[in-house]
Amino acid sequence: MRKPILLALCSLLLSSVALADDVTMTNGKVYKDLTLVKETKTAYIYLTHAGRRMTLSKKSVQKVEPKPTVRGELQERLKKVGRRDADALADLGVWADGKGMGKDAKSILRKALSVDRDHVKAHEALGDRMLKGKWVREAVWKKARAKELEKQYAAWGWEQSNGEWVPGTVAHRADKQYVQVQGHWVDPKTAKKIAAKNLSFAEGAWLEPDEKAKFDEGLRKHGKRWLSIEDLDEVHVDFQDPWIVETVHFEIHSNAKHKDTLWVSRLAEIFYKPLQEIFGEEHRDLYAKGKGKIVLNVGRGVKSYNFLGGTYGHSNRTAHKSSGYGAFYAPAWGEGRGAGCTYVHGDRNWVEVWVANVVTHAFIARMAPRYEDTHEKTLEALSGYIAGFSKEGIYHPTRWFHWRYLDSATERPIGRATTTFDRIGYRTEHTLQQAGFVLHFLRSKNEKAFTDYWRTYVTKGADDAALLAACFGDGQAVDKDQLDAEFGAFLKDHKAKFKPAPNRQ
The missing domain is CATH 2.30.30.100 (SH3 type barrels.)
Structure with missing residues (x-):
């Protein structure tokens, strides 16, 4: 024929x-x-x-x-x-x-x-697609894929809006006809009020022009009075009356100095961005009653941090696997609203890592049906990865312990370890950075598998073995020797291209 x-x-x-x-x-x-x-x-x-x-x-x-x-x-x-x-x-x-x-x-x-x-090549040129190991016409693939996506999106909590699947937060805004004003989503009534009164958003409040003028002079409102930032730094030394600063996604409660509180608030948004990119959405309960923005409690030094630790101990405290325990997440804070807790330290390298950790924990807690059941070491690895985003939107680890890790002569196998992250250890913040490099490596191998894995992680749960198989083994068994060889070459290349100054500040 x-x-x-x-x-x-x-x-x-x-x-x-x-x-x-x-x-x-x-x-x-x-x-x-x-x-x-x-x-x-x-x-x-x-x-x-x-x-x-x-x-x-x-x-x-x-x-x-x-x-x-x-x-x-x-x-x-x-x-x-x-x-x-x-x-x-x-x-x-x-x-x-x-x-x-x-x-x-x-x-x-x-x-x-x-x-x-x-x-x-012939199938691809004709537009055919693979479906369960067989080549099919694109129309057949799209029909089957649509059913798969419907199940997947439903598991993620996404909704259909105007014929498209979108995150629940996006669907909520569309349903309520929210508009974005000065980087913040508001309902139409609030938007009209902002325009009519010429309001400006600053540190969590919409200010009228005369209030904004006082704000720009360095004053902040406390009750009915406008006081200097220096005076309020002394007023807000107690967590009974802390600074409260809001950003797009966070509500910062802090007894640290005002300048440190603002610094942490900026860090939080920087670390939030790669999480939003990986998961393809903001935290899912942003508009849920009793939830809203993510709360971070920031202490003025270790004494305040110990107070937070004593308040939210035992089962209500999820500790950072670090030497100093500089961060933890408290699911019970605010009648179940949850809050990340950390403090301002003399070495800001540590603070950045701790903020990344609590932001990651809080984000996952707001995404996962049962946060306490998520695979702990894999979650810690993600926080180590997020800590490397010291430049907004870019994985750019610059801290001295990143350099210590890259400059170490110690062999760094991940394939031949008992489990990927057990090998890393989780005894200090230093070792968390290795986890960050591991995830950066796996993401470079397969972006889609990487992001799909994390979305599955918060809905069904998964451990590091599944991540390795998805990103490096295309879902199959991983060649451990090849994995270690490629990861070693990856680190060598990363070191050659990037050499941060090994200082402590």
């Missing part, structure tokens, strides 16, 4: 000459690149460049100018292709498609598949 198919294909293409015609009609219209298929007493029958059949009356034709054509080149190329050479047929089909001869391209590509039904 295959030989007649090829002969028929050749007949279609070779029945025309290797030259094309530019045909000028008596009415002045010109048809270019026409290939003559047949001539009768009264008409010319042509194929256009795109493969469409065209009949022109001889009475209406003024002149015919033969010239070389791409279709003629296709004919010549086809003569040289072996009848059983699927690779050559697929290459020719792709070439023909690129030259605008889609109809011919499909015929040639299907011939390639008659020789090799699993030929990848």
Whole structure:
């Protein structure tokens, strides 16, 4: 059956000459690149460049100018292709498609598949997709994929809005007709009020022009009075009356100095951005009653931090696996609203890591149905990765312990370890940074598998073995020696390109 198919294909293409015609009609219209298929007493029958059949009356034709054509080149190329050479047929089909001869391209590509039904290039050129190990037409794939996506999005808590699946926060805004004003989403009524009164958002409050003027002078409102920041730093030394500063996603409760509170608030948003990118959404209960923005409690030094630790201990405290225990998440804070807790330390390298840790824990707690059941070491690895985003939106670890890790001569196997993150240890913040490099490496191997893994992590739970299999093994068993070799080369390359100053500030 295959030989007649090829002969028929050749007949279609070779029945025309290797030259094309530019045909000028008596009415002045010109048809270019026409290939003559047949001539009768009264008409010319042509194929256009795109493969469409065209009949022109001889009475209406003024002149015919033969010239070389791409279709003629296709004919010549086809003569040289072996009848059983699927690779050559697929290459020719792709070439023909690129030259605008889609109809011919499909015929040639299907011939390639008659020789090799699993030929990848031919299937891909035809737009076919893999479905459960078999090649299917794109329409079939889309239908099956739509059902899979519906289940997946439903598991993620996404909703349909205007015919598209979107995160619940986006659907909520669309339903309530929220608009964005000064970087903050507000309802239409609030938006009108802001415009009418010329309000400005600053540190969690919408200020009228006269209030904004006082704010710009360095004053802050406390009760009904406007006081200097210096005076309020002394007022807000107790967590019974802390600074409360709001950003887009956070509510910071702090007895630290005002400047440190603002610094932590900026860090929190920097670390939030890569989490939002990985998960494809903001934390899911942003608009849920009793939840809202993520709360961070920031202490003025270790004494305040110990107070927080004593207040939220035992089962209500999820500790950072670090030497100093500089951060933890308290699920019970605020009648179940939850809060991340950390403090301001003399070495800001540590504070940045701790803030990244509590932001990560809080984000996951707001995403996972049962935060306490999430795989702990994998969660800690994610926080180590997020801590490397010291530049907004870019993994750019610059701290001295990042450099200590990169500059170490110690072998860093991850494939041959008992489990990936057990090898890292989790005894100090230093080792968390190795976890960050591991995740950065895995993400570079397979971005989609990486992000899909974390979305599954918060809905169904998964450990580091599943992450390795997804990103490095394409879902299959991982070659541990190859993994270690590639990770070693990855670290070597990273070190060569980037050398942060090994200081403590």
